[in-house]
Amino acid sequence: MRRRRHTLRNEQGVALILAIMVLLCLTGLVLSYLSVSALEPQISRNLSDGTRLRYLAEAGIERGYNLLTKTGDWNTVLGGATVGAPWVALAGLTNAAITAATNGGTFSVTVRNDNGAADTPFTGLSNTTVPPMDSSPTAESNGVLIMRSTATFNGATKTLEVVVRRTLLPSFPGAVNTPGRQDDTYINTTAFTFDGRDYACTLPGNGCDTASNWTTTANPMKYGQATQPGTQSNVSTAYETNAENAYNSIAKQNNVMGKSQTNGAFTSGVNTVASDASLNPTAMDNFINLVASNPATNVLQSTQACPMVLTGSTSGLTNTPTLTNGCGTNATLNLGSRDDPKLVFFRGDLDPTSNFTGLALNSGIKGAGILVIQDGDMKNFGTLEWDGLVIVSGSYTGLGLMNSSTTTIRGAAVAYEAQAGEASGFFELYLGTVTSASIRSSKQDVDMVQLMRSMHSITNWREV
Known part of the structure; x- marks a missing residue:
């Protein structure tokens, strides 16, 4: 039997059409690829420009x-x-x-x-x-x-x-300031000087390390010692009177000097031991809280079990003493210089017995900036020379310049007791039979502290 032949009609152009369609698809893909490739440099450039803009803006911020x-x-x-x-x-x-x-x-x-x-x-x-x-x-x-x-x-x-x-500094109305809720001062020496006149030194290099190169200026004077107005509750005596009672001899009175509370002129004696409301417990609490919360503040913890001790040089003064606590800490601490002042913050323990020494200083130590001890005593047993602020603050605390010690502070010293009911026999400011103690007001050193980078911070940011 013979098979019939089947002939495909009208389908001879299908292959050509399919070939053209495939070619068009490939052409589209190639064009898309070329288009994307052409955009890549622009995308990369935009990304690079955006990064550069961010760096430039941050450089401007810095x-x-x-x-x-x-x-x-x-x-x-x-x-x-x-x-x-x-x-x-x-x-x-x-x-x-x-x-x-x-x-x-x-x-x-x-x-x-x-x-x-x-x-x-x-x-x-x-x-x-x-x-x-x-x-x-x-x-x-x-x-x-x-x-x-x-x-x-x-x-x-x-x-x-x-x-x-x-972080704005509070007012320091005195060379020595005792603005606390309790103000007990004890002075068992005549080898001291509390001077509210303003001192400055402009010599280069180490010239200002020599005490005689600090001379008085025409800037306004401060009190020799400033306390707060009002009555101390545990003794029913005015804070000012309580402080004045520490200067119980003519020799002691001759060594506290500064602005007269009567006429503003220079004087010595209890007339320059004065109450001043510009530095008070609220101002001190706010300031210490701001300093402690500043991201730039490195808080060093001192405890009753492991109290901090700074030991300096036995042959001179060093601003890099050794920090120990009897519990494993043994490190060098940079206390700064007038060219590079530091914020040094020690936090102690609450001790209602008032026997805790939060920071003890031994041998020869110097530094510049702010030295803060919160909750606990600071006691100098050696030699301390400090440009700027020395602040002892908090509860059951005191500034002790101990027997045979030598202390020089240019700027201001603050001994602030936050508690109103500390036991009798403990003092916010204690001077033993020191070799010498000199605390002088210096606007130059206080201004140096205010301009420290660690007294500034950037807290929030946004892109606009």
């Missing part, structure tokens, strides 16, 4: 921060600000460039005060906080500014804003 930390009065950078135009350019930081960078972009840094309700979510301050927000674009009083850095590169911009905080 430059502005450095400038603010070195500016004593922040009101000077707010000149010309208004409610409608609050931003003020920082000197030298308009269209600034990173050093040695060529065509690397620029940044401009401006600041303004925190005087608007809209700033509260950013700064955390309001009319009811401590400290409160400011109320004027030109009057800075709470140690808070808002800083903005705008970076520009290849026609694009990026802006960062941060909150800059300064």
Whole structure:
């Protein structure tokens, strides 16, 4: 039987059509690939530019921060600000460039005060906080500014804003300050000088290590010793009278000197042992809390079981003494210098018996900046020379200058007792039969402390 032949009709062009479709698909894929490949350099460039802008803006923040930390009065950078135009350019930081960078972009840094309700979510301050927000674009009083850095590169911009905080020092109305809820002073020597006149030294290098190179200035005087107004509850005596009773001889009275509470002139004796409300328990509590909470503060813990001891040089003075506690700690501690002052913060234990020494100093030690001991006594058994502030603060605490010790403090000393019911026989300020004790007021050294970088911080930031 013969098979029939089957012929395909009208299908001869199918292969061609399929080939063209495949070719078109491949062409589309190639074009898509080429298009994406062409975009890759642009994407990479945009990413690179964005990264550069961020670095530029952060460089502006750092430059502005450095400038603010070195500016004593922040009101000077707010000149010309208004409610409608609050931003003020920082000197030298308009269209600034990173050093040695060529065509690397620029940044401009401006600041303004925190005087608007809209700033509260950013700064955390309001009319009811401590400290409160400011109320004027030109009057800075709470140690808070808002800083903005705008970076520009290849026609694009990026802006960062941060909150800059300064831990403001309280007022120190005396060379020696005993502003606590209890103020018991004991002086068993005449080898001391508490001097509220202002002292300064401008010699380079180590010239200011020599005490005789510190001379009086025309700056306003402070009291020889300042305490707070009111009556000490455990003895029913005015704080001022209680402090004055420690100067129970003419020889002792001759060694406390400073501003007269009668006429403001220079005097010696109990007329320069005065009450002053500018430094009080609330001010001290707020200040110590701010310092302790500052991210730059390294708190060194001293306990009753493991009390901290600093041991210096036996042949002179060193600002890198050895720190020990009898429980394994053995380290070198940098106490700073006038060129590089430090914040040194010791926290002790609450000891209602008042027998705990939170920090003992032995041999030859010097330093500069702020030395804080919270809760517990600080006792100097050796030689201490300090430029800046020495603050003993908290509960059951005291500043002890012990027998045969030598102490020199230029700036201010504070012995603040937070408890009103400490047992009798313990003292906020104790001078034994010292070799010598000299505490002199120095605006130069107090200003040095205020400008320390560790007294500043950046707390919040945002991109705008």
